[in-house]
Amino acid sequence: MTPRTPRAGEDADDLGVEEALALVNDAHTPGDRPSGDRTHGDDGAGGSGSHGSGSHGASASGAPAHRDGTDWAEARATAAHAPRRGGGHRGGHLPPVSVPLSSALGLTLAAPLIALTDLPSFDTSAMDGWAVSGPGPWDVREEGVLAGHTAHAPLTDGEAVRIATGARVPPDTTAVLRSEHGRTDDKGRLHATAATRAPHTVSHGQDIRPRGQECRNGDQLLPVGTLVTPPVLGMAAAAGYDTLTVVPRPRAAVFVLGDELLGEGLPHEGLIRDALGPLLPPWLRALGADVVDVRRVGDEEDALHQALKGCDADVVVTTGGTAAGPVDHVHPTLRRLGAELLVDGVAVRPGHPMLLARISEKQYLVGLPGNPLAAVSGLVTLAEPLLRTLAARPAPEGYTLPLRDAVQGHPYDTRLVPVALRGDRALPLLYNGPAMLRGIAAADALAVVPPGGAKPGYEAELLDLPWASGGIGVCFT
Numbered sequence: 435m436t437p438r439t440p441r442a443g444e445d446a447d448d449l450g451v452e453e454a455l456a457l458v459n460d461a462h463t464p465g466d467r468p469s470g471d472r473t474h475g476d477d478g479a480g481g482s483g484s485h486g487s488g489s490h491g492a493s494a495s496g497a498p499a500h501r502d503g504t505d506w507a508e509a510r511a512t513a514a515h516a517p518r519r520g521g522g523h524r525g526g527h528l529p530p531v532s533v534p535l536s537s538a539l540g541l542t543l544a545a546p547l548i549a550l551t552d553l554p555s556f557d558t559s560a561m562d563g564w565a566v567s568g569p570g571p572w573d574v575r576e577e578g579v580l581a582g583h584t585a586h587a588p589l590t591d592g593e594a595v596r597i598a599t600g601a602r603v604p605p606d607t608t609a610v611l612r613s614e615h616g617r618t619d620d621k622g623r624l625h626a627t628a629a630t631r632a633p634h635t636v637s638h639g640q641d642i643r644p645r646g647q648e649c650r651n652g653d654q655l656l657p658v659g660t661l662v663t664p665p666v667l668g669m670a671a672a673a674g675y676d677t678l679t680v681v682p683r684p685r686a687a688v689f690v691l692g693d694e695l696l697g698e699g700l701p702h703e704g705l706i707r708d709a710l711g712p713l714l715p716p717w718l719r720a721l722g723a724d725v726v727d728v729r730r731v732g733d734e735e736d737a738l739h740q741a742l743k744g745c746d747a748d749v750v751v752t753t754g755g756t757a758a759g760p761v762d763h764v765h766p767t768l769r770r771l772g773a774e775l776l777v778d779g780v781a782v783r784p785g786h787p788m789l790l791a792r793i794s795e796k797q798y799l800v801g802l803p804g805n806p807l808a809a810v811s812g813l814v815t816l817a818e819p820l821l822r823t824l825a826a827r828p829a830p831e832g833y834t835l836p837l838r839d840a841v842q843g844h845p846y847d848t849r850l851v852p853v854a855l856r857g858d859r860a861l862p863l864l865y866n867g868p869a870m871l872r873g874i875a876a877a878d879a880l881a882v883v884p885p886g887g888a889k890p891g892y893e894a895e896l897l898d899l900p901w902a903s904g905g906i907g908v909c910f911t
C-alpha cells in the first residue's frame with residue numbers, strides 16, 4: 435500500500451481506515467522511508483541520543499553507555515505498589531465512600547454486595563396468563579392481577595385469575611397458564627389448550643418464579659473489588675440499594691509546564707501549541723481519575739512550588755521540566771518539598787526522564803517529560819498503575835501479538851512503539867519519535883519492544899490504548 439497524503443481539499447473523512455493507516459505506516463514501501471525521526475525519532479531507537487551527560491549517565495557521544503534508569507517493568511510495579519507502602523489503606527486504595535447508584539458507575543465495590551431482600555421478594559408470575567389452582571378447567575375471577583398490585587385473596591381449588599408478568603401470584607396458586615396456552619369457553623371457564631403437554635392440567639409451579647429463586651436476603655451477590663458496570667447497578671437496585679460503598683476515583687491535577695506553549699492558534703516565533711493540555715485530561719479520565727484541575731504553570735520554580743503547595747489532588751501530573759535544562763524545575767521543587775523520589779528515570783524510550791514521587795502520605799506526583807509521546811509513555815508506565823491501585827481496579831490482562839514488521843531496538847532500554855492491530859498482527863507505525871503524536875494518533879496499542887529490537891513475527895506484549903479496546907480500559911465516564 436502506498437502512503438498517500440490527502441490532496442488539497444480532500445477531507446480526512448474521505449480516506450478509508452486503511453488509507454489513514456498508510457499515512458503512518460510504510461512497511462511496504464522500503465524505498466520511500468521517511469527521513470529523520472519520522473521513523474524512530476531523535477531518541478526513539480537510542481542510536482544518536484539527545485541526552486546530555488549528568489544524571490542520566492550518557493557517554494560523550496550522547497548515547498548512554500549503559501542502561502539508564504529503573505527497568506521498565508520494575509518501574510510499573512513500583513508505581514502499582516507505591517500506595518500500598520504509603521500510610522493509607524492496606525490494599526493501597528483510597529478510603530471508601532458511599533455514593534448514590536447514579537454516581538457509582540466505573541468505580542470498584544469496597545464492600546461486598548449483600549442482598550437486602552429475597553429476589554424475587556414474592557412468588558411472581560413469569561408470564562402473562564392466568565394464575566390457576568389445581569387441575570383445570572377453572573372458573574375465572576372477574577378482577578385480574580397486575581404487576582405492582584397488593585396481595586389478592588387466595589385461590590380456591592379450580593379457580594383462576596388473569597395475571598400479568600411480574601405480578602405477585604395469589605396464595606395457593608399452583609401454576610401459571612400462559613395466555614397462548616389457554617382459552618375460555620362460552621360459559622367463561624378456562625381450559626388449557628393442546629399446546630400444553632397435558633391439556634387438562636399444567637405442571638405444578640410452572641411459570642411461577644418462587645420467592646428467593648435468585649437470592650435470599652443476606653446472600654453475597656458480588657465480592658469486594660467488583661467493577662461497577664451497568665448490570666451491577668441494576669443488580670444493586672434490584673437487591674434494594676440506593677447507595678453503594680465504593681473506592682472513589684483518584685483526584686488528579688494536571689500542571690502543564692512550559693513558557694513556550696500556546697493555548698490556541700498557530701505556532702510562531704519559537705512558541706508551539708500545548709499538545710498535552712488537551713491530551714491528558716481525557717486520558718486520565720479513561721484511566722479512572724477525576725480530573726479536578728488543569729492549569730498552565732510558568733517556568734519559574736516558585737510557580738510550581740506554589741501550585742503544588744495549594745493542590746490537594748491525590749495525584750499531580752506535571753508535564754515538562756523533568757530533564758536537566760535551565761528551566762527544568764521538577765526535581766528542585768520536589769527536593770524543596772521534601773518529596774520521596776520513588777522512580778527517577780526509567781529505561782524506556784521514549785520518556786526516560788519520567789519520574790514518580792511521593793509528596794506526602796496522601797499525594798503523589800507523576801512527572802511526565804515534555805515531549806508529547808514521551809509523556810504518553812510516562813502516562814502508561816507510571817500514572818496508569820498508580821491510578822489503578824488507588825482506585826482498586828484490577829490490572830488488565832496482558833496479551834501478545836506477533837509484530838508484522840521488524841522494530842529497531844534501543845541497545846539497553848525497552849521501547850514503547852505505537853502499533854495498529856490488524857487481524858492477529860500488530861503493525862508498527864511510523865512517526866513514533868518522542869516529540870511526535872502522529873503515530874499514536876493512528877494506533878490501537880503500544881508494543882513493548884525489548885532492548886535490541888524485534889524481528890518480524892516477534893510476539894510483542896501489547897498495552898491497549900483506552901479508546902481501542904472494549905476489553906481493557908473500558909471507560910464509562
Ligand SMILES: Nc1nc2c(c(=O)[nH]1)N[C@H]1C(S)=C(S)[C@@H](COP(=O)(O)OP(=O)(O)OC[C@H]3O[C@@H](n4cnc5c(N)ncnc54)[C@H](O)[C@@H]3O)O[C@H]1N2
Nearest residue numbers: 485486490692708709710754755756757762803804805808
Ligand atoms: N541534558 C539532557 N537533556 C535532555 C534529556 C537528558 O536526559 N539530558 N532528555 C531528553 C529527553 S529524552 C526528553 S523526553 C526531554 C524531557 O524534557 P523535559 O521533561 O524537561 O521537558 P521540556 O524540556 O520542558 O520539553 C521537552 C520538549 O517538549 C516540548 N513540550 C513541552 N511541553 C509540551 C506540551 N505541553 N505540548 C507540546 N510540546 C511540549 C518542549 O517544547 C520541548 O521541545 O528532555 C530531553 N533533553
Ligand code: MOO
Nearest residue numbers: 477784785786868
Ligand atoms: O526521548 Mo525522551 O526518551 O523522549 O523521553
